[in-house]
Amino acid sequence: MSTALDIASVDFEKGGGLVPAIVQDAASGAVLMMAYMNREALEQTIARGRAVFFSRSKQRLWEKGETTGHTLDVVGIALDCDQDTLLVTALPRGPACHNGTLTCFGDEPRSAATRLSFLAKLEDVIAQRASEKPEASYTARLLDKGVARVAQKVGEEGVELALAGVGEPGQKVIEESADLLFHMLVLLRARGITLAQVVRQLESRHLPR
Secondary structure, eight states: OOOOOOGGGSOOGGGTTOEEEEEEETTTOOEEEEEEEOHHHHHHHHHHSBOEEEETTTTEEEETTTTTSOOEEEEEEEEOTTSSOEEEEEEESSOSSTTSSSBBTBSOOOOHHHHHTHHHHHHHHHHHHHHHOOTTOHHHHHHHTOHHHHHHHHHHHHHHHHHHHHHSOHHHHHHHHHHHHHHHHHHHHHTTOOHHHHHHHHHHHHSOO
16 A cells, blocks of 8 residues: 555544545445544554544444455545545455445446446456466466467457457457457556556547647
């Protein structure tokens, strides 16, 4: 976790020693939950790299997932303009809600932005396969064959998409597009390039200046 947050700048006094902490999925952008932190909870969150809150009912600190294992791995913490509310971006390990839903506001809304964020999650899965190299993983086996073979697969998938685009039904175009996107992400991994770098390149070309 990386954070430039200055704990001394957080206004705990306004809320009687507590500040609201809104938790947002770092990958999808979905709002997962809201809880409260006191100074010690914030310090423990930063120290552990996992979300720690203050329970108003039990009057003690509690780490999210301390009994279920569904922890929140903290990516960053930001302070709002009034210095009395925290935005915690995190990667959840399982449902964020004790009721079993992905968020405390129900299952994660499937907005267009959330659906596109799946590419970032897929990128993480590919990185995990590359690191752990499970025997049954197609991704791991492909990466082990080297960049040239991965690049060849991207070329093959691109041709298949082009052919489908000319005369195949729409569903076939969708399937081939998915294959191409997947193999493109594998190639980026093989070359040590992130999807974020590609997006920034697109932004530099197409966003107004």
